[in-house]
Amino acid sequence: MQNTANTALTFFCPRKSCKCYQSTENKITKDGVYITKSDFEPRQMFYCNGGKHRFSETGYSDLFGKHGSFKEYEQTAKLNSYGLGTDAIADVLQKDR
Numbered sequence: 001m002q003n004t005a006n007t008a009l010t011f012f013c014p015r016k017s018c019k020c021y022q023s024t025e026n027k028i029t030k031d032g033v034y035i036t037k038s039d040f041e042p043r044q045m046f047y048c049n050g051g052k053h054r055f056s057e058t059g060y061s062d063l064f065g066k067h068g069s070f071k072e073y074e075q076t077a078k079l080n081s082y083g084l085g086t087d088a089i090a091d092v093l094q095k096d097r
């Protein structure tokens with residue numbers, strides 16, 4: 001019998017000012033989803049139980065406030081790993097650099 005790999009990640013609070021910042025002992029629960037104009041894929045909201053605040057899955061990341069879809073972020077990362085520069089990637093995806 002083959003064991004399946006456990007790919008579940010431990011969630012932690014990304015807010016630097018929170019007392020539970022990056023603590024793996026803190027409980028994080030899913031707290032609804034929201035839609036952005038640039039993506040059909042919903043974004044997950046989380047609740048930091050120790051710090052008693054909500055945050056988005058892209059909040060506090062470099063993706064926050066960017067106007068792309070998850071698919072475009074993935075394509076950008078792949079093209080970048082193949083050595084394509086920012087201008088070339090923007091041209092391929094027909095996006096502003």
Ligand SMILES: [Zn+2]
Pocket residue numbers: 013014015018019020021048050051052053
């Ligand atoms: Zn927190």
